[in-house]
Amino acid sequence: MSELEIQASATGHGAGRPQTAPRGRFGRLRVSVVELLAVLVTLLLLTAAIAPRLLAPGDPLAIDPLAAFGAPSWAHWFGTDESGRDIYTRVVDGARDSLLIGLTATLIGLGLGAVLGTIAGTLGAAVDFTVNRFLEVLFAFPGLLLALLFILIFGPGPGSAIVAVGLSTAPGYARIIRAQLLRVRSSGFVEAATVQGLGRTRILARHILPNTLAPLLVLGTLGVGQAIVWAAALSYLGLGAQPPAAEWGAMLSAGRTYITSAWWMSFFPGLFIVLTAVCATALGRAIERRMRHA
């Protein structure tokens, strides 16, 4: 089990309990307050990632020694760090790195997971058995341990942290995708296609794969939050992005030294990691709900 599988099962994947979703006029699904908030925050984060100067006009690296360790105030909303750099500006600037890391790692994990899951689900029982045993072995390295093992191989650094997080989430994706593939394969419409005499490849490409890959959107959205948290944890441990960079995990790590005197240095970057993770979860669930009732 991975965190992702738990989140996926908690959203009702496989539980199959019929739910009555609140519907507005025209029979469309009503947008809940939480969903609206999640979309708004996501838009803000995306704006920060694409055009940081729009939200924070200052320079994230500009130092001002006289203003060092300033508590949150009107001039510096989130306070200043040990060199007098504005933390609000740095948090806004860090959105790009953190989101990029999360997205890249998720794509790596999802891609590899999709390949492994599809191989296991389509190439017969022997291959399925082998891939499954391999995945089981990888599951014996829980959570960050697998990522740490990859860091040991690649050496620390931002690039290897992304790859390590991506690779260590792949087994979870592979297992969900395989299960989904098997479920779709044994469903009625595939049977109907087989009875109609369609070819194996055609059934796979036209009927099985599209229905297997659709849930990937949900998994991916849920996964981005997790990937950001893990990558930040690696940075925090000093194995990912390094402190001068305005990446959230690295900022938290830098603030650790001054925790007794300047709590804001670690509080705000961390708050945005949490915010992003919660948003990703809420968005993933919203998409899932829409797909189920579409």
Next chain:
Amino acid sequence: MLWAVATVTFFAVRLIPGDPAEAILGGPGSQTSPEALAAVRAEYGLDQPLLVQYLQQVGRLATGDLGRSYALNMDVGPLVISQLGGTLLLAVLSLTLAWVIALVLATWSTGRGRLAARIGSGLEIVSAALPHFWLATSLIVVFSVWWGVLPPISTADARGLVLPVVTLAIPLAGFLGQVMRESLNTALESPFVLSARARGETDRGVLWRHALRHAALPAIGLSGWAFGSLISGAVVVETIFARPGLGRTLLNAVTVRDVPVVVGVVMVVALAYILMTIVTDLASSLADPRPTEHANGAFS
């Protein structure tokens, strides 16, 4: 299973660029003579062919010998055992606390209307998303820096354990609570609850005597995973609270590329994980005796 883990780690570790003998003598930057390198290679068996090294390692692991640390100049076995206790204590306490929180939250928020359910599930989602490193820092700021009631670094007495245990327990409680609420709701809608009510059972009785046993099942099944995630969380938490344990040993070993220690810790964690999965299976069959009764053909 353990053999497979050993094989994967052995070959993964061979992918590391650079000469292990150089790493033992202080990393690539150090001035090493060819004689010293050769001596180290012979001492650690690195001059043998890969297959021989592999067989030797598997043979040693089978006899419980985890090899010798590159950096600490001591055997990995005793090192890991000396660190194991602290981490296990941390994991067991956190798992217990997480269960208590999840149970209280799930039972409180079911059957109390939509608002309570919303609050419950909101709390669960947020706490499940809390990263250990940020939660730990925030707890330190509030309880150690502002209020000064608990020590910011983990001391030997019970007070020093509170913050690390709470840090590990809260996100886990979020995960367990989500799963528990889902299955509690399913259980409360099933026919056996209706029949219990028809016999005159109270709301409280239905919840505690009938529904909860069903609701606990998926969460028990998750506890093996939970234990694993606690060990991985221990890496972060032990580092922040400067607490001796497996997690911190592992992080230090990864940082200085002390391969035998990393492999040793990973093997022990994998072993603990497998044992925990077995325990979980036993616990599920205790909470849900149906399959065994069925196998015996005795329905009661």
